Amino acid sequence: xxxxxxxxxxxxxxxxxxxxxxxxxxxxxxxxxxxxxxxxxxxxxxxxxxxxxxxxxxxxxxxxxxxxxxxxxxxxxxxxxxxxxxxxxxxxxxxxxxxxxxxxxxxxxxxxxxxxxxxxxxxxxxxxxxxxxxxxxxxxxxxx
Amino acid sequence: xxxxxxxxxxxxxxxxxxxxxxxxxxxxxxxxxxxxxxxxxxxxxxxxxxxxxxxxxxxxxxxxxxxxxxxxxxxxxxxxxxxxxxxxxxxxxxxxxxxxxxxxxxxxxxxxxxxxxxxxxxxxxxxxxxxxxxxxxxxxxxxxxxx
Numbered sequence: 001x002x003x004x005x006x007x008x009x010x011x012x013x014x015x016x017x018x019x020x021x022x023x024x025x026x027x028x029x030x031x032x033x034x035x036x037x038x039x040x041x042x043x044x045x046x047x048x049x050x051x052x053x054x055x056x057x058x059x060x061x062x063x064x065x066x067x068x069x070x071x072x073x074x075x076x077x078x079x080x081x082x083x084x085x086x087x088x089x090x091x092x093x094x095x096x097x098x099x100x101x102x103x104x105x106x107x108x109x110x111x112x113x114x115x116x117x118x119x120x121x122x123x124x125x126x127x128x129x130x131x132x133x134x135x136x137x138x139x140x141x142x143x144x
Numbered sequence: 145x146x147x148x149x150x151x152x153x154x155x156x157x158x159x160x161x162x163x164x165x166x167x168x169x170x171x172x173x174x175x176x177x178x179x180x181x182x183x184x185x186x187x188x189x190x191x192x193x194x195x196x197x198x199x200x201x202x203x204x205x206x207x208x209x210x211x212x213x214x215x216x217x218x219x220x221x222x223x224x225x226x227x228x229x230x231x232x233x234x235x236x237x238x239x240x241x242x243x244x245x246x247x248x249x250x251x252x253x254x255x256x257x258x259x260x261x262x263x264x265x266x267x268x269x270x271x272x273x274x275x276x277x278x279x280x281x282x283x284x285x286x287x288x289x290x291x
Contacts (some may be wrong), residue, residue: 018191020217070192070217070242093192093217093243100195104217 008087008129009062011079013069014045019104019114022143026066026081026110026118027092027125035122036129040065048078049085054064063132065125068092088128096122145281146162152280155250160276161226161268164189164248167270170257178263180226182214185280187246189217189287196242198234198256205229205258207266214245225277227266229258262264 015021032042041062041133047055060083065074068091076089095117096102104114156161158168164186168179187193198212205211211225230254234256236245245253260266271279 016217068226071246093194096217097194100215 006132007039007062007082008132009059009064009084010067010125011043011045011048011059011064011075012067013075013092014049015069015074017107018069019098019107019110021117022107022110023095023104023114023121024067024069024075024114025139027121030119030122031125031129034058039129039132045075045078048082051082056082056084060100062088064066065083065089065128067121067125075126086134087132088125090121092117095124146283152183152188152281152284153250154159154183154185154273154277155274158250159226159272160278160279161224161270162279163224164280165223165226167226167238167265169263169267176263177232177257178227178229178259178260179254180211182221182223182245183276184247184282185283186221186250187249187253190214190221191281193212193242193245196238196245196255200232200237201231201233203231207269213256217236223255226270227258227263228259228261229263231256232259233257241289 010028010032013021013024028042032040043055059092064079064084064086066079066086066089067076068089073109076086079086099117099120103115105111106114111141138144158166160166160183164183166183167183170177170179193214193216195215205225205228207228208224209221212223214221214223235254237252247253
């Protein structure tokens with residue numbers, strides 16, 4: 001049985017120079033390393049941009065969650081361009097709209113509000129990841 | 145104007161304030177309404193818009209009195225009214241899709257229309273497109289020189 005069975009690929013923004021990019025990556029780390037390490041796989045957006053064959057294959061056969069830093073929505077777009085399916089996309093701006101008190105500042109180092117916003121986003125994504133895991137949606141992967 | 149990877153547009157059909165508000169008369173007569181919004185430079189510099197609150201229709205404003213608060217992912221902008229007058233219409237798109245300010249700052253992303261109290265006097269204090277471009281270039285240069 002594949003170790004990827006029931007896993008969800010998580011692709012965050014790779015932008016630099018804006019706190020929202022840092023928030024998206026922090027949310028992805030929180031989700032993939034702390035909250036649901038067994039059910040998620042973090043994929044670097046840059047690997048998709050480079051067209052890395054193994055990464056494209058993973059994305060194409062696994063449901064993906066995109067965490068977009070800004071309205072360019074590069075993470076969502078690159079998953080689709082790589083043959084993958086975005087089953088859930090979240091944007092830092094939308095999360096901020098729901099949690100106006102959490103205004104992210106800092107780039108190399110996020111402020112407390114930025115880290116909290118990332119945490120909130122990760123916690124909201126847990127529900128999606130768990131729902132997918134229990135429903136067994138994995139686009140029919142056949143690897144063992 | 146282009147600076148690095150950024151391009152900032154300054155249409156020639158309207159006037160500006162140094163703070164980055166554009167002002168467009170909807171006709172040539174003094175009684176015409178005035179449409180206002182954020183410049184391309186101000187919206188790009190401020191980041192993705194999360195909320196936009198504009199004084200409601202009927203609000204009477206003095207020049208420089210706060211017309212709108214626009215909160216972006218980076219900052220909170222308090223935007224002064226470029227002219228004295230009465231707000232007659234607020235862009236309804238701002239309620240649900242305030243990001244229209246980023247997408248189309250000179251078109252669908254307008255903030256409000258104002259019936260001017262003394263357009264002739266207020267117009268004299270605004271910048272023409274060339275003057276604003278020059279002012280904006282100085283602002284961009286300052287940004288580029290920041291450590």
